[in-house]
Amino acid sequence: MENVVIIGSGLAGYTLARELRKLAPDLPVRLLTRDDGTSYSKPMLSNALAKGKTAQSLAMASAEQMVGQLNMTITTHTAVTAIDTQAHRVVTAMEEIPYGNLVLAVGAEPVRPPLEGDAAGAVLSVNNLADYAVFRAALDEARHVAIIGPGLIGCEFANDLIAAGKQVTVIGPGKAPLDRLAPAPVGVSVQAALAKLGVEWRLGVTAARVDHHAGAYQVGLSDGGAVRADCVLSAVGLRPNLTLAKAAGLNTGRGIVVDRHLQSSAPDVYALGDCAEVAGLVLPFVMPIMHAARALAQTLAGTPTVLTYPAMPVVVKTPACPLVVSPPAVGAEGHWQIEHIEEGGVRALYRGGDGRVLGFALSGIAAAERQAWSKDLPPVLA
Numbered sequence: 001m002e003n004v005v006i007i008g009s010g011l012a013g014y015t016l017a018r019e020l021r022k023l024a025p026d027l028p029v030r031l032l033t034r035d036d037g038t039s040y041s042k043p044m045l046s047n048a049l050a051k052g053k054t055a056q057s058l059a060m061a062s063a064e065q066m067v068g069q070l071n072m073t074i075t076t077h078t079a080v081t082a083i084d085t086q087a088h089r090v091v092t093a094m095e096e097i098p099y100g101n102l103v104l105a106v107g108a109e110p111v112r113p114p115l116e117g118d119a120a121g122a123v124l125s126v127n128n129l130a131d132y133a134v135f136r137a138a139l140d141e142a143r144h145v146a147i148i149g150p151g152l153i154g155c156e157f158a159n160d161l162i163a164a165g166k167q168v169t170v171i172g173p174g175k176a177p178l179d180r181l182a183p184a185p186v187g188v189s190v191q192a193a194l195a196k197l198g199v200e201w202r203l204g205v206t207a208a209r210v211d212h213h214a215g216a217y218q219v220g221l222s223d224g225g226a227v228r229a230d231c232v233l234s235a236v237g238l239r240p241n242l243t244l245a246k247a248a249g250l251n252t253g254r255g256i257v258v259d260r261h262l263q264s265s266a267p268d269v270y271a272l273g274d275c276a277e278v279a280g281l282v283l284p285f286v287m288p289i290m291h292a293a294r295a296l297a298q299t300l301a302g303t304p305t306v307l308t309y310p311a312m313p314v315v316v317k318t319p320a321c322p323l324v325v326s327p328p329a330v331g332a333e334g335h336w337q338i339e340h341i342e343e344g345g346v347r348a349l350y351r352g353g354d355g356r357v358l359g360f361a362l363s364g365i366a367a368a369e370r371q372a373w374s375k376d377l378p379p380v381l382a
Contacts, residue, residue, distance in 0.1 A: 003027070003098075003100045004028070006030070008105035009035065010042065010107050010274075011042055011286065011289055012272050012274070012292070017031060019293050021071065022297070023297055023298065027300075029070070029073070030074075031072060032080055034078065036062075036076050038059045038062055039059070039065075042128070044058055045058070045128075045132045046156035049136070049163075059129065078092050082244075082247060083269070085250075085266040085269060101269075101270065103296070104269070108238035108239055108274035116208065117210045117220065122210065122212075123210055123232045126157075135231075135233065139231060144168075145161050146171060147170045148236060150179075151236070154172070156316065156317045159197075162320075163197070167200075168198070169201075170200070170201050171203075171219065172206075173206050174187075174203060175204060177190055178325075181361070182325050182361035183348050185346050189363040189364055190363060192321075193321030197320055202225070207219050207221060213228060214228075216230045217230070240277070241275050242255070242256060242275070249265075255274075255275055255282045260307050261304060261306060261307070262278065270296060273289050274289075281309075283312075287314075310379050313325065315370075323363045325361045326360050327350075328350040328359030332358050334352040335351060336350055341364065341365055343365045344365050345363045346363045357373060358378060359377070360373050
């Protein structure tokens with residue numbers, strides 16, 4: 001087995017390192033990261049405030065502790081500037097590092113909405129622990145938070161912030177929140193539950209500009225309206241980080257294109273996590289990362305393993321209205337069957353022409369039915 005170099009210290013990079021260690025205790029592994037290499041749970045960033053968590057208390061292990069746990073080399077605060085796929089080397093400002101197998105676990109970057117205004121640069125996003133530390137500091141002085149983006153992350157932050165006693169306004173273009181994940185009645189049920197707690201919704205509009213105003217900010221909307229807030233958070237989505245891959249000449253689409261062994265278009269160069277596109281799928285969620293890391297670890301340890309994905313329902317962290325979604329496959333033929341539950345919630349089942357359930361979105365009391373509906377779902381990638 002040849003040495004492995006991993007670029008990235010997020011969930012994908014560290015999970016792969018853990019899985020490799022189970023299979024190959026003596027395999028030389030080196031991890032390179034732009035940040036300080038702290039291990040933490042990224043999903044907790046969007047529900048940490050109401051629990052009183054700081055960036056420091058979210059940290060699970062330092063880079064030094066991870067070195068001890070995984071018997072590997074970790075180089076922090078080091079950006080990889082180039083990959084030489086012919087010579088099997090990665091280049092940093094300090095050195096050139098040879099690899100036998102290289103893994104890109106470089107994640108995704110927040111999409112920045114095209115905002116005008118003299119405070120557009122003050123809009124925050126939370127994509128890692130350092131971002132959360134900045135956001136948490138801003139919240140010490142902020143009473144009212146405007147969230148641009150009513151998707152999964154926007155709704156999770158809205159629930160967390162309102163539970164922590166903040167005023168919250170959510171801005172977005174759709175008729176209902178979560179419209180990329182679930183049919184409108186499900187999004188409306190989440191919207192209503194959060195509105196009951198005090199969340200204000202400005203839907204059917206986009207944020208056009210952000211300006212300084214009276215010691216705070218004013219978000220100008222596409223319909224001519226405005227929202228005044230002490231802090232503005234952008235949660236409009238993520239875009240796979242393709243900079244290194246493109247510079248190295250790797251095939252890219254929405255993500256770094258890899259085969260079912262997670263190998264890119266270059267020999268011995270692999271990708272997994274939020275940056276990877278496998279079989280046309282880019283899945284920025286925890287469970288796909290876990291499955292991919294286990295499969296890739298087997299491959300790198302000498303047992304080539306094809307990646308498969310079972311059905312992987314996503315639990316949305318909105319305790320005001322519990323929600324679990326398992327979207328149907330892209331291109332699946334069928335229709336949504338919507339049922340409003342008297343006790344509160346919506347059961348939305350996506351049924352194929354033969355009546356089989358191909359996906360679902362369950363809100364409120366229906367979220368407790370996740371296991372019952374999951375058992376017969378088709379795999380995401382067989």
